[in-house]
Amino acid sequence: MYKNLPYLLIGAGVLLLAGSFYFAAGNSLPYQDPTPEMLARQASRALMLKFISIMGALDVVAGLFLLWKRRRD
Numbered sequence: 001m002y003k004n005l006p007y008l009l010i011g012a013g014v015l016l017l018a019g020s021f022y023f024a025a026g027n028s029l030p031y032q033d034p035t036p037e038m039l040a041r042q043a044s045r046a047l048m049l050k051f052i053s054i055m056g057a058l059d060v061v062a063g064l065f066l067l068w069k070r071r072r073d
Contacts (some may be wrong), residue, residue, distance in 0.1 A: 006070065009063030016056025024049045 027045050031038055 006063045006066035009059050009066065011063075013056045013059030013061075013063060016059060017053055020049045020053040020056060024053070 024046065027042060027049065031042070034042075
């Protein structure tokens, strides 16, 4: 059952990283005449995407660690 767990973690982490990069690229486009509410929404979305990308990177690291641990055993 846990045989494929490292591969699932790595795949999910890569998908999270790719998805957060895709949405961060769209979020980084500046508005022409932004209101303070628009700027606040853009800042909160950037913070959320940063959190998601960090979680994806940790997911990949955990999967690689499990693969490394399995090969040592």
